Each structure stands twice: as structure tokens, then as C-alpha cells.
Amino acid sequence: MQGALTPQQIVDCMYRRDAFSQWLGIDRVEIDKGRAVLRMRVREEMCNGFGIAHGGIAFSLADSALAFAANSHGVKCMTTIASVQLFVPIRAGDVLTATTEEVYLGRKTATYLIRVYNHDNQQVALINGQVYRSDKAWTLEDCK
Amino acid sequence: MQGALTPQQIVDCMYRRDAFSQWLGIDRVEIDKGRAVLRMRVREEMCNGFGIAHGGIAFSLADSALAFAANSHGVKCMTTIASVQLFVPIRAGDVLTATTEEVYLGRKTATYLIRVYNHDNQQVALINGQVYRSDKAWTLEDCK
Amino acid sequence: MQGALTPQQIVDCMYRRDAFSQWLGIDRVEIDKGRAVLRMRVREEMCNGFGIAHGGIAFSLADSALAFAANSHGVKCMTTIASVQLFVPIRAGDVLTATTEEVYLGRKTATYLIRVYNHDNQQVALINGQVYRSDKAWTLEDCK
Amino acid sequence: MQGALTPQQIVDCMYRRDAFSQWLGIDRVEIDKGRAVLRMRVREEMCNGFGIAHGGIAFSLADSALAFAANSHGVKCMTTIASVQLFVPIRAGDVLTATTEEVYLGRKTATYLIRVYNHDNQQVALINGQVYRSDKAWTLEDCK
Numbered sequence: 001m002q003g004a005l006t007p008q009q010i011v012d013c014m015y016r017r018d019a020f021s022q023w024l025g026i027d028r029v030e031i032d033k034g035r036a037v038l039r040m041r042v043r044e045e046m047c048n049g050f051g052i053a054h055g056g057i058a059f060s061l062a063d064s065a066l067a068f069a070a071n072s073h074g075v076k077c078m079t080t081i082a083s084v085q086l087f088v089p090i091r092a093g094d095v096l097t098a099t100t101e102e103v104y105l106g107r108k109t110a111t112y113l114i115r116v117y118n119h120d121n122q123q124v125a126l127i128n129g130q131v132y133r134s135d136k137a138w139t140l141e142d143c144k
Numbered sequence: 145m146q147g148a149l150t151p152q153q154i155v156d157c158m159y160r161r162d163a164f165s166q167w168l169g170i171d172r173v174e175i176d177k178g179r180a181v182l183r184m185r186v187r188e189e190m191c192n193g194f195g196i197a198h199g200g201i202a203f204s205l206a207d208s209a210l211a212f213a214a215n216s217h218g219v220k221c222m223t224t225i226a227s228v229q230l231f232v233p234i235r236a237g238d239v240l241t242a243t244t245e246e247v248y249l250g251r252k253t254a255t256y257l258i259r260v261y262n263h264d265n266q267q268v269a270l271i272n273g274q275v276y277r278s279d280k281a282w283t284l285e286d287c288k
Numbered sequence: 289m290q291g292a293l294t295p296q297q298i299v300d301c302m303y304r305r306d307a308f309s310q311w312l313g314i315d316r317v318e319i320d321k322g323r324a325v326l327r328m329r330v331r332e333e334m335c336n337g338f339g340i341a342h343g344g345i346a347f348s349l350a351d352s353a354l355a356f357a358a359n360s361h362g363v364k365c366m367t368t369i370a371s372v373q374l375f376v377p378i379r380a381g382d383v384l385t386a387t388t389e390e391v392y393l394g395r396k397t398a399t400y401l402i403r404v405y406n407h408d409n410q411q412v413a414l415i416n417g418q419v420y421r422s423d424k425a426w427t428l429e430d431c432k
Numbered sequence: 433m434q435g436a437l438t439p440q441q442i443v444d445c446m447y448r449r450d451a452f453s454q455w456l457g458i459d460r461v462e463i464d465k466g467r468a469v470l471r472m473r474v475r476e477e478m479c480n481g482f483g484i485a486h487g488g489i490a491f492s493l494a495d496s497a498l499a500f501a502a503n504s505h506g507v508k509c510m511t512t513i514a515s516v517q518l519f520v521p522i523r524a525g526d527v528l529t530a531t532t533e534e535v536y537l538g539r540k541t542a543t544y545l546i547r548v549y550n551h552d553n554q555q556v557a558l559i560n561g562q563v564y565r566s567d568k569a570w571t572l573e574d575c576k
Contacts, residue, residue, distance in 0.1 A: 017193025020200065049161025055207040055223045056164065060200025067199070079199045080397070081369050081418060083227040083515045083560060085543055087536045103558055104519045108396075109368070111517055111558065113545070126535055126543065128515060128560050130369060224541070225513055225562060227371045227416060229399055231392045247414055248375045252540075253512070255373055255414065257401070270391055270399065272371060272416050274513060305481025308488065337449025343495040343511045344452065348488025355487070367487045371515040 005138050007033050007072035013143035014071060021064045024057070028068070034102040036068040042094045053090035061098050062114040062127035069100040070110055070131040074138055077110065082129035088122055095119040108133055149282050151177050151216035157287035158215060165208045168201070172212070178246040180212040186238045197234035205242050206258040206271035213244040214254055214275040218282055221254065226273035232266055239263040252277055293426050295321050295360035301431035302359060309352045312345070316356070322390040324356040330382045341378035349386050350402040350415035357388040358398055358419040362426055365398065370417035376410055383407040396421055437570050439465050439504035445575035446503060453496045456489070460500070466534040468500040474526045485522035493530050494546040494559035501532040502542055502563040506570055509542065514561035520554055527551040540565055 005013070011031045015021060024046075030037040038061060046057045063079055070077040090096065097117045104111040109130055116125040149157070155175045159165060168190075174181040182205060190201045207223055214221040234240065241261045248255040253274055260269040293301070299319045303309060312334075318325040326349060334345045351367055358365040378384065385405045392399040397418055404413040437445070443463045447453060456478075462469035470493060478489045495511055502509040522528065529549045536543040541562055548557040 014192070018198065019189045019191060020198035023189060045163045045167060047163060048158070052222075054162065054164035054204060055211070055226070056200055056204025059203045059207075059226075059228075060198060063199040063203075078196075078233070079230055081227070081229045082199070082203075083225070083371060084203075085225045085536075085560070085562065086223055087538065087543070089222070104517070104555060106519065111519070123536060126560070128517070128558070130517065227515060229392070229416075229418065231394065231399070248373070248411060250375065255375070267392060270416070272373075272414070274373065302480070306486065307477045307479060308486035311477060333451045333455060335451060336446070340510075342450065342452035342492060343499070343514070344488055344492025347491045347495075347514075347516075348486060351487040351491075366484075366521070367518055369515070369517045370487070370491075371513070372491075373513045374511055377510070 004074055005140070007031050009143065010071055010074065010138045011036070011068045014068060020060065024060060026061065026064055031068060031072060033072055034069055034105065036065045036100050038065045038098045040096055042090055042092055042096060044092045047092045051092045055086060058086060058090055058096065058116050058125040059084050059127065061096055062116055062125065063129070065098040065100050065114050066112050066129040066131065069102065069112055071138065076134045076136045076138060077131040080130050080132045082127055084125060084127045086125050088124045090118065090124050096124070148218055149284070151175050153287065154215055154218065154282045155180070155212045158212065164204070168204060170205065170208055175212060175216060177216055178213055178249065180209045180244050182209045182242045184240050186234055186236055186240060188236045191236045195236045199230060202230060202234055202240065202260050202269040203228050203271065205240055206260055206269065207273070209242040209244050209258050210256050210273040210275065213246065213256055215282065220278045220280045220282060221275040224274050224276045226271055228269060228271045230269050232268045234262065234268050240268070292362055293428065295319050297431065298359055298362065298426045299324070299356045302356060308348070312348060314349065314352055319356060319360060321360055322357055322393065324353045324360070324388050326353045326386045328384050330378055330380055330384060332380045335380045339380045343374060346374060346378055346384070346404050346413040347372050347415065349384055350404055350413065351417070353386040353388050353402050354400050354417040354419065357390065357400055359426065364422045364424045364426060365419040368418050368420050370415055372413060372415045374413050376412045378406065378412050384412070436506055437572070439463050441575065442503055442506065442570045443468070443500045446500060452492070456492060458493065458496055463500060463504060465504055466501055466537065468497045468504070468532050470497045470530045472528055474522055474524055474528060476524045479524045483524045487518060490518060490522055490528065490548050490557040491516050491559065493528055494548055494557065495561065497530040497532050497546050498544050498561040498563065501534065501544055503570065508566045508568045508570060509563040512562050512564045514559055516557060516559045518557050520556045522550065522556050528556070
């Protein structure tokens with residue numbers, strides 16, 4: 001399709017407008033069609049007084065990965081349902097990496113598994129998320 | 145039990161040490177044994193360029209409500225699994241209220257439903273979360 | 289709408305054609321718009337050698353309740369996602385009652401909570417299910 | 433440990449006592465430590481009048497796979513939570529294969545992904561299940 005945006009262009013455009021992913025300090029390590037690898041460092045302001053990250057932090061990183069992977073196909077998607085399992089406490093200073101696996105890509109929905117690892121390569125969380133795929137394409141206009 | 149902390153004392157203590165709940169701007173509207181009602185206002189820095197909140201925001205509010213409700217019984221708990229459904233987009237400026245329902249209270253685990261409403265009283269999200277209940281009691285020492 | 293089927297007609301029609309719900313021995317205690325109460329007795333052939341029901345039994349009862357509640361509005365629905373929590377072992381001889389709560393009714397999806405109780409009124413399972421709502425109406429033709 | 437049962441012995445013992453897995457017609461294709469591959473053929477009595485399998489069928493197959501994989505390590509486990517996504521309708525006559533992936537193996541809990549495929553190698557369902565790991569070992573006594 002003429003003028004269709006690449007996965008990288010779409011995710012750049014999403015990221016530039018995504019104030020919360022920026023607050024989290026998310027790095028885009030790899031972006032491809034249906035796939036994203038993200039990384040972030042857990043800061044004290046994401047944690048409680050015992051140095052353990054709020055449960056929302058791993059979920060938020062995973063939800064950004066889900067959104068980037070799903071939207072990279074070129075149509076606008078939004079998360080509808082996710083389940084999250086937290087295996088190991090996440091601590092201030094941990095560097096987290098989230099990887100996505102596209103389990104199902106349908107016309108109206110798609111499903112992704114997102115695995116979150118710490119810098120010791122322990123899997124700290126598993127997220128299973130579904131998006132609704134709209135019929136609106138990403139365009140250059142969205143990126144302005 | 146002599147010296148046992150009240151639900152309010154436990155949640156005050158948790159909140160004072162919970163930098164991320166503070167960043168979210170969470171107000172504790174009601175705290176009771178096994179129950180929490182929380183409120184927050186969605187700010188632009190929690191949203192994308194289209195004014196829609198990141199999926200992690202509703203989840204984080206709900207996870208704080210879950211943590212407060214579960215810990216209010218006096219033993220330390222941590223979220224192990226949650227599922228989240230997002231029904232309606234959440235926007236900058238929305239005032240969200242989260243309420244909890246204790247579905248199951250066992251010896252080692254407990255389960256809560258958390259419903260998130262916007263200021264038009266629309267249910268915007270439903271979270272179903274399980275905690276692991278440790279055998280460590282909350283004490284005055286934890287609150288210093 | 290002229291000729292629209294009632295919730296009872298739709299569920300009668302579904303049940304008559306649902307060989308597995310019949311094998312489970314499901315009774316329809318109450319059927320209404322967006323709501324179903326079902327009951328069944330757990331038989332030995334649903335259990336293991338220790339007299340504990342297979343995890344699929346509570347889920348299957350709940351999925352029938354979900355299907356009946358969702359379809360009762362008059363359009364054909366199918367389950368897309370569900371999460372199930374099992375709190376208490378279910379045993380041969382237990383009489384289970386499933387009740388539904390319609391959490392969200394949208395145009396394309398709807399969400400239900402299904403609670404399963406045993407005859408001691410203990411909640412043995414909680415299911416959170418989403419259906420896809422097609423644009424096909426239930427008609428008398430479907431019931432022949 | 434002297435006299436410890438092999439994964440195959442444990443699963444043989446479970447299967448022989450599992451009347452519902454037998455009713456489903458489940459074949460054990462592969463059993464190993466932390467892993468199971470199962471197969472079954474969908475029969476008319478598992479379906480509705482439109483030839484579509486009840487949602488409980490895919491879940492039940494997956495829950496058997498989860499139970500076999502989890503118990504194969506030698507300690508008795510039971511499912512506590514699962515989420516299930518159904519991507520493609522399952523029909524009478526379909527031959528389903530369920531494979532497991534051990535995502536996390538902790539002391540008290542373990543988590544598995546179970547993927548269900550039809551005979552066209554389409555993924556028809558994804559189940560994400562957690563078990564509670566008791567401290568009771570499987571013994572020869574259990575198999576009598």
C-alpha cells in the first residue's frame with residue numbers, strides 16, 4: 001500500500017506521543033511487524049518503602065510492548081483484556097526487558113504473550129493480552 | 145491481639161511508603177477490613193497524544209486498591225495474578241473511583257474484584273486479582 | 289420487534305441442541321434477559337479416583353451459564369476469553385449452582401461474572417467471561 | 433529419591449483414576465518431567481446443534497494437560513487459576529492436540545501455557561494456568 005507506515009515509524013509516532021511510556025523510561029530495543037522488545041530501569045519512585053516495585057509497573061511495561069507490537073501491523077488497536085502473573089518481586093534498580101509473541105492475529109482481535117525478565121534473566125512476569133483491531137490505518141497525519 | 149494495627153493504620157503506613165501510588169495522586173476515600181475505595185484524577189502525563197490514558201493507569205489504581213484491601217486484614221500480602229478488562233477509554237481529566245469486593249479469603253490466598261468507574265459512573269474497567277497472604281503481620285515497626 | 293424470541297425461548301432452544309450441557313445434567317433454574325441461574329449435580333464420572341471433580345466441570349457449567357445469559361438478549365454470542373479461579377475442591381455428589389452478573393453489555397462484546405456455589409453455599413469458583421456479540425439474531429428457524 | 437515414581441508412572445496412575453479425561457477420550461502422546469502432549473477427537477455429544485464444541489471441551493483438555501505436566505514432577509498439584517482464550521470454533525470430528533510449556537516452577541506454585549491445535553495445525557485455544565504445589569509426594573500407594 002502506497003504511503004503505508006513501517007512498524008518503526010508507527011511505534012516512533014506512538015512513543016513520541018505517549019507521555020506515560022516516557023515517564024517509565026522505556027527504550028525500544030527492537031520493533032518489527034507484530035513484535036516489540038522493550039527495556040526500562042525501575043526507579044525508586046516506582047517502588048514502595050521496601051524497594052519493591054508497584055504491580056502496575058511490570059503491567060505498564062508489558063502493555064506498552066503489547067500496544068507497540070499490535071499497532072505495528074498498521075491498524076489502530078487497543079487493549080481490551082489482559083491477564084498478568086507476577087512471579088518474582090521487582091526491585092528498584094532492576095533492568096526489565098519485555099518481549100512479545102504474537103499468538104493469534106485475527107481480523108478484529110489479536111493476542112500476544114509478553115514475558116518480562118530482569119537483568120539476571122529471571123522471568124518476573126507473564127502477561128497475556130488481547131487487543132481490538134479497529135479499521136483505522138495509521139497515517140502520516142497521526143504522527144505530526 | 146494487643147497492638148494489632150487497624151486497617152486505617154496499615155493503609156496509612158503503606159501509602160506513606162508507596163511512591164508510585166503518590167505519583168498517581170490516589171486518595172483513600174474509604175478503608176475498612178478487606179475493603180478499599182480509592183479515587184484519582186487522570187493527568188495528561190498518564191495519557192497518549194490522543195488524550196487516552198495508558199492501560200497501565202487503570203490497572204495500577206486497581207492494584208493499589210487490591211493491595212490496600214488485602215493487607216488491611218493485618219498480614220502482608222502480595223499480588224500474584226490479576227486479569228483486567230478495559231471497557232471504555234479513560235481520558236485526561238477523568239476522575240476514577242475504584243471499589244473492591246472480597247470474593248474469597250483463604251489462609252494462603254485471597255481474591256478480590258476491583259471495579260473502576262469514571263465520574264459519569266460508567267464502569268471503565270474490571271480487575272480480578274489474587275494475592276498471596278504471607279504469615280508476616282503488619283507491625284508498628286513497619287510504619288516508622 | 290415482531291417475532292423476537294423471549295430469553296426463555298432462546299435458552300430452551302440452545303439447551304435442546306446442547307448435548308454437552310445435557311450430559312452435565314444442567315437444570316435451568318432461572319432465565320431472564322442477561323441472566324441465568326443453573327444447577328447441576330456432580331457425578332462420579334466427572335471426578336478422579338479421589339472423588340474430586342475435574343477442573344473442566346466447574347468451568348463448563350459456568351460457560352453454559354455465560355452462553356445462556358449472553359444469548360438471551362436475542363443476538364448470537366460466543367465466548368472469546370474467560371478466566372477461572374477454583375477456591376474449594378468440588379466433590380462427587382456436590383450440587384452446584386451458577387449465577388451470572390452482567391458486568392458490561394457493549395455492542396460487540398459483553399462481560400459476565402459467574403459465581404459457582406456448592407450446596408453448603410460456599411463459593412467454589414469464580415469465572416470472568418467475555419463474549420463476542422455477532423449481528424445475527426436468534427430466530428424461530430434456529431429452534432426447529 | 434528411592435522409589436520415586438517416573439512422570440509416566442504418575443500420569444498413568446492419574447489417568448487410570450480420571451473418569452472425565454477418559455470420557456473425553458484423551459490420549460497421552462508424550463509425557464515427560466514438566467511436560468505433556470495430549471490428543472483427543474471431538475465427538476457430537478460434546479457439541480451443540482450447530483456442530484460447535486462447548487467451550488468447556490477445549491478447557492477440559494487443557495486442564496488435563498496442565499494437571500499431568502504439573503504433577504509429573506512428583507508432588508501433588510491442583511489448578512487454582514486459569515485463563516482461556518478461544519480463537520477458532522472447534523467442531524465435531526476435529527482432532528485436538530494440546531501441548532504444554534512450563535513458564536514458571538516455584539516451590540508452592542507453577543505456571544503453564546497450554547496451546548490447543550486442531551488437525552489443520554491452527555491454534556484454536558490458549559490456556560494460561562497456575563497450580564498450587566502441595567508438599568505431598570506421589571507414591572505407589574496412590575496408584576493402587
